[in-house]
Amino acid sequence: MIPIIKPWLGEQEAEAARDAILSGWVAQGPRVGQFERAVCDRVGATEGLAVSSCTTGLHLALIGAEVGPGDDVVVPSLSFIATANSVSYCGANSVFADVCPVTQNVTAQTVSDAITPKTKAVLLVHQVGMPADIDAIRAVCDAAGAVLIEDAACAIGSTYKGAEIGGHSPFVVYSFHPRKVITTGEGGMVMVQDKAIADRLRILRQHAMSISDVARHSSEEFVFESYPELGYNYRMTDIQAAIGMVQLGKLSAVVSRRRQLAQNYHRALEHYEILQLPVDPSYGTTNYQSYCIKLRDGGRKLRDRILQGFKDRQIGGKRGIMAAHLEGAFSTHRQAGRGSLPESERWTDESFVLPMYHHMTQSEQAQVVEELRVLL
Ligand SMILES: *Cc1c(COP(=O)(O)O)cnc(C)c1O
Numbered sequence: 001m002i003p004i005i006k007p008w009l010g011e012q013e014a015e016a017a018r019d020a021i022l023s024g025w026v027a028q029g030p031r032v033g034q035f036e037r038a039v040c041d042r043v044g045a046t047e048g049l050a051v052s053s054c055t056t057g058l059h060l061a062l063i064g065a066e067v068g069p070g071d072d073v074v075v076p077s078l079s080f081i082a083t084a085n086s087v088s089y090c091g092a093n094s095v096f097a098d099v100c101p102v103t104q105n106v107t108a109q110t111v112s113d114a115i116t117p118k119t120k121a122v123l124l125v126h127q128v129g130m131p132a133d134i135d136a137i138r139a140v141c142d143a144a145g146a147v148l149i150e151d152a153a154c155a156i157g158s159t160y161k162g163a164e165i166g167g168h169s170p171f172v173v174y175s176f177h178p179r180k181v182i183t184t185g186e187g188g189m190v191m192v193q194d195k196a197i198a199d200r201l202r203i204l205r206q207h208a209m210s211i212s213d214v215a216r217h218s219s220e221e222f223v224f225e226s227y228p229e230l231g232y233n234y235r236m237t238d239i240q241a242a243i244g245m246v247q248l249g250k251l252s253a254v255v256s257r258r259r260q261l262a263q264n265y266h267r268a269l270e271h272y273e274i275l276q277l278p279v280d281p282s283y284g285t286t287n288y289q290s291y292c293i294k295l296r297d298g299g300r301k302l303r304d305r306i307l308q309g310f311k312d313r314q315i316g317g318k319r320g321i322m323a324a325h326l327e328g329a330f331s332t333h334r335q336a337g338r339g340s341l342p343e344s345e346r347w348t349d350e351s352f353v354l355p356m357y358h359h360m361t362q363s364e365q366a367q368v369v370e371e372l373r374v375l376l
Pocket residue numbers: 053054055056079080082083125127151153154174175176177187188
């Protein structure tokens with residue numbers, strides 16, 4: 001059995017979790033603060049808010065961008081459904097932008113086509129770690145008066161114009177789900193450039209409580225808290241943050257290993273005209289959170305045959321990225337159903353993901369390649 005991904009977790013993470021548990025502080029506490037500072041230092045962001053998931057982080061980022069009922073938010077349909085769901089949580093409306101046939105990301109052109117007079121924010125996605133062209137999309141946002149938010153769920157460790165993704169936009173949100181490159185079990189982080197906005201979101205993260213647990217515990221006097229607005233419980237635990245510190249220390253090694261494995265796949269498959277293989281765009285580098293291949297021919301029929309073939313041979317292939325406008329959850333959306341987003345539909349129908357994990361062996365990779373060759 002060759003799985004699609006295996007998180008690289010071991011004794012160091014177990015030890016870190018153990019220390020957190022034995023410290024007596026298991027909810028959000030000092031280790032969360034330490035983890036936030038460490039991620040900020042790494043990616044060059046001003047502030048970081050550790051949260052329970054990327055999904056809750058996206059919700060906070062949209063609130064930070066003052067997105068509310070009646071607003072439009074430009075977002076790719078071709079993404080994990082959480083991206084569009086987060087817009088719905090605010091009572092706002094997703095306007096789906098189509099994607100580039102090469103990068104599977106939204107572009108300045110597709111974003112521009114989706115801008116309306118009610119557009120309050122643009123939520124771009126660095127799909128499967130492949131960087132989108134942030135500067136080009138920011139120019140469209142600036143012209144439209146929209147706030148740029150990056151869904152970087154898969155993109156920690158990817159780079160844009162020489163710097164790691166995380167400090168380029170007012171809000172950048174990571175996921176630490178086990179399917180991503182580093183993990184805290186569940187978890188995420190919102191990178192924020194404006195300190196006042198970060199302070200407000202920190203309060204909303206814990207029920208909009210006027211004073212944090214840490215501040216209350218360390219005060220000499222008895223403190224009564226208050227709740228001036230609607231808040232949420234979107235906190236990360238100190239146990240997760242302790243694991244996150246260890247994982248962050250492995251990030252560079254994880255990314256360089258994934259890039260090496262991607263190069264192996266590339267060399268073995270580049271002669272197949274039928275396969276469109278993933279490559280770095282001119283302006284950045286991907287962390288290859290997923291090695292996602294699109295078929296140039298054969299359509300959905302061949303793609304599904306490959307997935308079934310992998311399943312029969314116990315190889316963990318996976319479909320490419322879903323498209324929210326084709327799902328029941330968005331069936332009443334005005335772009336629902338086929339036809340409105342041709343490139344997104346091609347990607348979701350005709351792409352698939354190969355297994356890739358840190359300790360993948362040469363013979364496991366060769367086996368995947370061999371099975372794929374047979375199925376083509
Ligand atoms: C995984 C993923 C999410 C959701 O992340 P969670 O941490 O599981 O909430 C959101 N957006 C994209 C693009 C993702 O890949």
